Amino acid sequence: MKYIILLGDGMADEPVQKLEGKTPLEYANTPTMDSLAQCSTIGLVHTIPEGMSPGSDTANLAVLGYDPKKYYTGRSPLEALSIGVDMKESDIAIRCNIVTVSDDDLPYEEKTIIDHSSSEISTEDADILLQAVKAELETDIVRYYTGTSYRHLLIWDNGEVVELTPPHDILGKVIGSYLPNENLLKDMMIKSYEILNNHPVNVERAKKGLNKANSIWFWGAGTKPALDSFEEKNHKKGVMISAVDLLKGIAVGAGLKNIEVEGADGTLHTNYEGKAMAAVKALTEEDYDFAYIHVEAPDEMGHQGSLERKIQAIEYFDARVIKVVKEEMDKARVDYRLLIMPDHPTPIALRTHTSNPVPYMIYDSTRLLEKEWHYNEKDAKNSGNYLEEGYMLLSEFLENRIMN
Template sequence: MRYLIVVPDGSADDPIESIGGRTPLEVADMPCINSLAARGEIGSCRTVPEGISPGSDSANLSVMGYDPRIYLTGRSSLEAASIGVDMKDTDISFRVNFITVDPAGAADYDDFTIKDHAAGDLTTEEAKVLLQVISQAFSDEHISFHLGTQYRHCMILDQGDPQCDLTPPHDVLDRRVGDYLPKGPDSAMFADMMRKSYDLLKDHPVNKARQARGLNVANTIWIWGKGTRPALPDFNEKYGVDGCVISAVDLIKGIGIFAGLEIIEVEGATGSLNTNFEGKAQAAIDAYRRGKDFVYLHLECTDECSHQGSLEKKILGAEYIDRRAVRPVVDFLRQDGQRFRILVVPDHRTPLSIRTHTSDPVPFVIYDSGQERPEDRTRQFNEKAALASGNHFEQGYLMTDYFFGKNR
């Protein structure tokens, strides 16, 4: 048996008036995934338990079969593992974004507006130069900065456990900076870094060049996502497989590392709409050919399009995932002849109306080539069909157990 989990990140949404009260998944042309749904099982699941922030960390832990109420220790430690940081048990990690803030005529940093959590899809090459500036300014014997990908990076603190409330920048787009700076008894150091980073970055040549090209500038850092080293049960032992992870996102790769899964790097995988979809599909096929029997295929573009507030791009991203990533793998699995099982599920909703994550249930499709059902085209991969099915997992990690046959 071969297994494939496909995660179109943040693709689930709420009904949108401009497209007749439908969602992007209802509008998108996804013949491959909807064919699996028509001959398989559909339903809904809640990947993020009540009381837990609907981040990609909690949601993907759930989709990978781990109860986030037990195993969630913060996203930045997962990202740190992905970029090769060997954290000690006492280390504290933080996510560091390069973001765009807009002064809009204000003189004080706190009165600026948070414009873009991803700094206009900053490249990793540009970020490397800017992170050197930040590191030179703020690193010391207890603080170090580590390069990730694009706008996503890491800071490690090896002393103490600062008590502070940190806000994800993608949750507060178009809001006033000062309302969401770090808060709490130990927050001053982090807020000070963020304020000072603006003066360091605003006129940097990298940003001058981006501005000349009409791109959003990376004119400040944003610190969030505090984490500690997690301890996850081995995924392969839990489900009796030999698996791998394919993703452009450090967080997802970090979960895979701590879960004991192989991480497959794909050239040109960006996490954006310009990612190498075909390369990801080929990497999955190659993994099966060399003996892997499980692939976790994560595609970030639909989430990024949601944070950008682009309905057109989100629909296009869903169609790209179906046509350019999922279909080639499904075609291979069918031609190869071995029985296979596929789960397609978003990790969370990212409604375009609010441009951030929610913990509302998401739709899923489970298809088993050995137990194909009679075709029913009312079974589709979207929120409305999932709700109508009456098939629901209130705890998302139990859906994954079910997919692997542990609670059937």
């Protein structure tokens, strides 16, 4: 038996009036997921523990069977694992986004945050800008590391785990009251605007109609992580397929192999088919039992507040990942199970994450059920299946305990 998790990041949502009260998942044309739902178990699962922030970090840990209350030490330390930073016990890792703040004559504290991803900036452009910041602000105490797209890293020697606000939580808001109370971090953010706003890369971006990547933004501070081996816990040898440093870092910590897919970039136009085929190859041609396919696009479109593009991302996920995986696994004549789900909701109306339960679906190629539902939030709720502790879903998926 082979096991595949297909995760559409931020895919869950709330009913949208423009969609006649349907959610984007309910409205989208998803024939593969709906067909699977009729012979699967569906339900709701709470991936965010009570009292914890609704992030992809805590949620994906839970989906992989790690209790966030036990294993979570912060988001950025997991990303540090992906980048290859060898943290000391005294180090604090902090996410360093390159964001867009308003280009005006107002003091930095009075500017508004426009875009948490700077028009989904390329890693190449972002690296040039981060090197400019690094040249002026890096010291023996703070070190900058390039990640992917807008997502980068600061390591603060003997620092503090200070309270910091995710930029995607305050889109469209004046930033003053959300800046760090810690002066070192705040001063670097202010100086970064002076370094970046008129940088040649941003001058060219503005000419092309792209948002300037004109400020760094710190959030997600944490200490060195320690995850148990996924293989030792679950007796499954696995791979991770994701374009996002957070997921790659979780994989490093858990001992899963990261598979790099050309053209996989975490955007709406990522290489969906390449991700699907990489998983199938690992499971059918190589010595792996488990694959985790992470697709970032629905979450990014949710943060952008783009209803049309979020629906498109969900439809791409259905047609270009799930359908491909199912057809190829069937063709290989290998018994397999699929777990299809989001990690958390990213409602279009809010443009940020929430802690609400998310719909899951478990399909077993050897045990076909006959149901009358579709895969969406409403039918998952109506199924009556509900798991309060999200980290328990993995063992139930692997052990086939809730197939009914």
